[in-house]
Amino acid sequence: MGRTRLFWEWFKIALFVVGGGYAIIVVADDVFGRRLKWLREGELLEHLPIISSVPGLIAGNSAIYVGLKTCGRTGALVALAGVALPSIMIFLGVAVGFDFIPKENIWIDGAFLGLRSALSGVIAGTIWRTLFKSRADWSKGMGVELQPLSVKGRFVAAALVASYVAVAALLAGDAFWTFLKYGFLAIGGGYPLVPFYFHTFVGPDAPLLQLSPVEFSDLMALTQMTPGPISLNAATFFGFRLNGAVGSVVASAALLTPSFILLTAVLTGLDRWRRSWIVRGFTRLLKPVSATLMCVALYRFLSLSVWESLPDGGFTFRPCALALAVFAAVMLVKRKLSIMALIFICAVLGAATVPLC
Helix, strand or coil: CCHHHHHHHHHHHHHHCECCHHHHHHHHHHHHHHHCCCCCCCHHHHCHHHHHHCCCCHHHHHHHHHHHHHHHHHHHHHHHHHHHHHHHHHHHHHHHCHHHCCCCCHHHHHHHHHHHHHHHHHHHHHHHHHHCCCCCCHHHCCCCCCCCCCHHHHHHHHHHHHHHHHHHHHHHHHHHHHHHHHHHHCCCCCHHHHHHHHHHHECCCCCCCCECHHHHHHHHHHHHHCECCHHHHHHHHHHHHHHHHHHHHHHHHHHHHHHHHHHHHHHHHHHHCCCCHHHHHHHHCHHHHHHHHHHHHHHHHHHHHCEEECCCCCEEECHHHHHHHHHHHHHHHCCCCCHHHHHHHHHHHHHHHHHHC
């Protein structure tokens, strides 16, 4: 259960999973719960209400939780780096070549349709396989037990934080302060940040950048079509436009900083006070709330794959996408294929069948 393995597992998840935090947490639960046995199967999903209610991206908060539970505070940082690095690498390339990227390609569109269909089925299968069958024992808390830092440890931690803030602000002040603020505002994942992005970066009166609405729309589409957390992809892009390649790294790190601090405090405090009737009452609500959140995520992915709403009030139905979603759900429930294999197979099938849909 070493830190190197922790980093690479999160790196692979973020590198190959498209669709943002809900898709990533489903795959991470399969990897760390069913395959590696580092967590109890379904554990991440049962804790989804806490993971999504603390400010920060769902993918980042999930990585922090796994890192804290398996390797302590340094493990949380390692896991967070693993989930962030693919987004920074991929979207830095997107930012550099943004004006030259083909925005419409039938085969690429088909592959991503297959990916979204697979994730619809994966989420549906996960709801059936884990959330409705789980038997969580909340009297044991969340299992994150950290010893308080010593006086020397607190001094070192304070010095490291101060150095980090000073260096980041010096290298890319606009990117750092903007996305540090957004990190505190990202409650329930990265989607609530989209209006803030629009206000700050779009239009002639935007304070930092003046992107056109068309550019912003294309950017948002690309953030959902490429691997990694959606808002982290956007942070990488905006950081590059503000302060170059260094700005991409600084903006991404700043966006994830609040969640590391706040989630670490919440998780350790929750276990410390788990005998409190207030905490025990709250944790009893986790299972139904988790199921509700996952059903909302399922609806979101279905509306991006199996059907799509039209401006005139109608919708487009895609039978091929529905078939891929059902295939993915059945394979997951029957444990015939891993989630990663399902994602790749459905991407290939989506590219091959898109002219028929």
